[in-house]
Amino acid sequence: MIARNQGGDGRVRAVHRTNERGRDKAAYIGLFVFLALVATQVARLGASGLLVQLGQFEIDRWEAKSRSPDKEELKRSAQFFADSLSYVSDNPWALEAAGALDLAKMRGSRVPREALAATKSAYARIRQALIQRPTSPFLWANLALTKLYLNEIDGELRAALRHADELGPWEPTVQQTVLFVGLAVWRDLDPELRHTLVRTIERGASRNPQKMFEVVKSHRRFDLICAIRKYEVIAGSDCKNAAAASSGNALKQGQRP
Numbered sequence: 001m002i003a004r005n006q007g008g009d010g011r012v013r014a015v016h017r018t019n020e021r022g023r024d025k026a027a028y029i030g031l032f033v034f035l036a037l038v039a040t041q042v043a044r045l046g047a048s049g050l051l052v053q054l055g056q057f058e059i060d061r062w063e064a065k066s067r068s069p070d071k072e073e074l075k076r077s078a079q080f081f082a083d084s085l086s087y088v089s090d091n092p093w094a095l096e097a098a099g100a101l102d103l104a105k106m107r108g109s110r111v112p113r114e115a116l117a118a119t120k121s122a123y124a125r126i127r128q129a130l131i132q133r134p135t136s137p138f139l140w141a142n143l144a145l146t147k148l149y150l151n152e153i154d155g156e157l158r159a160a161l162r163h164a165d166e167l168g169p170w171e172p173t174v175q176q177t178v179l180f181v182g183l184a185v186w187r188d189l190d191p192e193l194r195h196t197l198v199r200t201i202e203r204g205a206s207r208n209p210q211k212m213f214e215v216v217k218s219h220r221r222f223d224l225i226c227a228i229r230k231y232e233v234i235a236g237s238d239c240k241n242a243a244a245a246s247s248g249n250a251l252k253q254g255q256r257p
Contacts, residue, residue: 161182
């Protein structure tokens with residue numbers, strides 16, 4: 001009786017050990033699969049990021065020469081970003097760079113249909129990138145820019161200007177883009193957003209006043225900059241001419257019968 005019970009206990013223990021080994025084997029296989037998936041994803045992210053850097057390097061080369069890219073350069077850069085997105089379809093850096101490249105294509109195109117398609121593509125990519133990086137002031141600034149080029153002057157454009165200003169108040173490129181778009185749609189801005197643009201002009205004097213002045217001058221809005229002392233040297237002659245022209249126009253209007 002005792003011998004039979006011990007034999008039964010032995011069989012139970014053997015089955016238990018077999019089950020444990022089975023569970024351990026399954027756990028090891030599961031861990032191996034998990035690590036393999038992680039390694040694959042890391043490799044895909046790395047490859048995607050490297051391709052973004054290579055595409056950006058191409059862009060930096062022509063920007064360093066202060067010239068517009070030719071078709072081959074645009075095509076080469078676009079291919080890097082397309083390959084990057086083939087590895088990680090929602091890579092926000094690739095989407096942002098591809099969107100900026102679309103805007104470059106739009107500016108260089110002489111075919112209205114192609115320019116419109118490039119702008120719509122830029123808008124879609126920037127919106128998708130914002131899902132991943134909602135705190136990027138550069139993305140918000142470029143979103144506002146695409147809305148302007150699409151002639152969609154609406155609440156989304158105004159919200160993009162606000163977010164860009166709030167998230168990147170001291171970023172020179174953000175300042176310049178916000179100012180360019182804001183002045184272009186000045187009539188459609190509320191008093192608060194107009195005041196935001198004035199503050200942007202004031203802050204811009206500390207980093208790159210020449211660029212800020214060029215944006216203001218392109219819109220002929222000397223009234224927004226001439227009262228700011230930091231721009232006196234740069235804007236002095238233009239402000240005097242603008243003031244003289246304004247006085248002359250006022251005098252002519254006053255002399256009308």
